[in-house]
Amino acid sequence: MEESDSIKNKLIKLNILLTSGCNLRCLYCKPDHGCQMLFLPDKILDSIQEFYDLGVCHIGLIGGEPLLYPNFYEFLVRIKKFGIKISLHSNLTLLNNKNFEWLSLVDNVFTCINGPSYVNDKIRGKGVYEKTVAAIKLIKNNYNVQIIIDYIITKLNSRKSHVDYMLRLADELRCKINFQPVFEHSLARIDLNGLEDNGLSITQKDIMNFYNYIMEHYSDILYNAREYINSMADNGYVKLDNCQMGKHFFTIDVHGDVVRCYKFLTEKEKPNGFKLGWKNAFNQVGTTYCSSCFYAHQFNENCLFK
Numbered sequence: 263m264e265e266s267d268s269i270k271n272k273l274i275k276l277n278i279l280l281t282s283g284c285n286l287r288c289l290y291c292k293p294d295h296g297c298q299m300l301f302l303p304d305k306i307l308d309s310i311q312e313f314y315d316l317g318v319c320h321i322g323l324i325g326g327e328p329l330l331y332p333n334f335y336e337f338l339v340r341i342k343k344f345g346i347k348i349s350l351h352s353n354l355t356l357l358n359n360k361n362f363e364w365l366s367l368v369d370n371v372f373t374c375i376n377g378p379s380y381v382n383d384k385i386r387g388k389g390v391y392e393k394t395v396a397a398i399k400l401i402k403n404n405y406n407v408q409i410i411i412d413y414i415i416t417k418l419n420s421r422k423s424h425v426d427y428m429l430r431l432a433d434e435l436r437c438k439i440n441f442q443p444v445f446e447h448s449l450a451r452i453d454l455n456g457l458e459d460n461g462l463s464i465t466q467k468d469i470m471n472f473y474n475y476i477m478e479h480y481s482d483i484l485y486n487a488r489e490y491i492n493s494m495a496d497n498g499y500v501k502l503d504n505c506q507m508g509k510h511f512f513t514i515d516v517h518g519d520v521v522r523c524y525k526f527l528t529e530k531e532k533p534n535g536f537k538l539g540w541k542n543a544f545n546q547v548g549t550t551y552c553s554s555c556f557y558a559h560q561f562n563e564n565c566l567f568k
Contacts, residue, residue, distance in 0.1 A: 273544065274510040275320040276313060277524075278302065280331040282516050286353055288374075288386045290414060290444045290462050299326075300516045304333055305536065307340050312540050314344040322349040324513075329356040338367040354397035355390060365401050370408040372440070373398065377419040378427050385418060385462075398435050409437040410485045416444045416462040420472055425479070432483050440485040441476055443469050443494075445556045466498035497554075505550040512544060522550045524557070 283299030284291070313321070321341055328334060329352055341348055350365075351372045357365070365371065376382045379391035401407055413419075413428055425441075432439040444462055464472075473495035480488065493500040508522035515521065519532035520543040526532075533546035 272510055273313075273317040273512070275322065275512075276318055277322040277324050277511075277513040278306070279324050279326070279513065279515045279527075280328045280334070280337070281326040283330055284325060284327040284353070285330065285356060286327070286387050286390065290385070290416060299330070301331060302514075302516045303518065303536070306514075306518070307333065307337060309535070309540060310340045310344060310346075314346060316541060316544070318346060320347040320349065322351060324351045327356065328352055329354075329361075335361075335364050338364060342367050353386075353390070353394065354401075355393040357397040357400065359400075362397075362400050362404065365407055366405050368407055370410060371401065372410045372412055374412045374414065375428070375431070376414055376416070377424045381419045381424060385414075385416065395431075395435070398437065402436055409435070411435075411437050411439045413439055413441050414444050415441060415464060415469070415472055417464050417468075418462060420464055420468055422475055425472075425475060429479060429481075429483060437483075438485040439483055441473070441491075443472075443556050469498040470495055499554045499556055502552050502555055505552055505555070507550040508547050509549060512547060520544060520547050522547055525552075 279302065281299060281301045283301075323337075325331075328350060331337065338348065347369045348367065349370050349372060350368045354371070354373045373394055374386070375391065375394055376385050382391040383389065398409055398411075401409060411428070411432055428439055443464060473491050476484070476486070477491050477495055480491070484491070490500055511523070513521050513523055513527070514535060515527055515532075518534050518536040519527075520535055520540075521527055521529060521532055533543035535543040538546070
């Protein structure tokens with residue numbers, strides 16, 4: 263590839279926000295719903311070739327709820343045509359016997375369960391626990407797809423008994439589990455005051471105690487990197503030295519705007535890949551100089567803090 267055709271740093275992964283809408287109304291998130299739902303334009307399908315040529319080898323499909331995207335299956339087929347790894351972030355409640363075959367094209371699935379049914383459904387909605395567990399079993403019984411359960415730590419589900427339950431459940435379902443503190447971020451439509459009003463916010467001390475307990479029960483079931491857990495246990499957050507967001511990893515929102523990671527989605531000035539071309543848009547994204555982070559996935563996927 264000629265230098266003039268390259269981007270400033272090698273692309274590895276894109277997170278693509280397919281829709282701002284979701285069929286659930288979790289207490290800590292509350293994304294756009296109903297008539298406010300936005301979808302990424304279909305012309306994104308014609309961009310996969312360019313992503314591949316620029317070096318992308320991993321695409322994460324995020325939302326909102328990606329399964330609401332009208333051309334979701336076609337998007338999967340187009341990505342797999344180039345041998346690109348696909349991670350799907352979905353609540354799985356829309357999965358059924360008619361569409362679960364789509365998951366044969368996915369390499370791993372991130373879903374969410376926040377404790378026993380009575381706790382999970384208080385946070386995520388009535389009946390959600392049962393639907394999510396049923397969907398996990400449907401996938402596991404038919405495909406060799408890795409499933410990671412995201413456990414969003416809040417004041418409502420931070421007891422040791424909740425952790426013990428989830429470790430047993432993950433083992434039973436043959437899944438890994440990723441423990442993630444709730445925090446204000448731009449994919450959600452709720453701020454710190456909203457988290458407090460809903461009784462969800464958790465103190466730094468509680469986070470440290472939680473992860474110290476996790477460290478005592480460390481096993482292969484955990485998706486969290488050991489370094490992440492140690493740092494959360496010691497500090498209540500992870501210290502950053504060399505974040506790779508904006509270097510090798512980018513996020514594309516529903517308008518085609520490119521940002522470093524989720525926390526920058528609310529920036530006013532963002533380069534748009536549809537208007538500028540994707541190479542130019544990626545090159546205009548600034549480097550991340552964050553000194554700390556909560557987001558567990560970013561750590562595990564790109565060794566941010568080495």
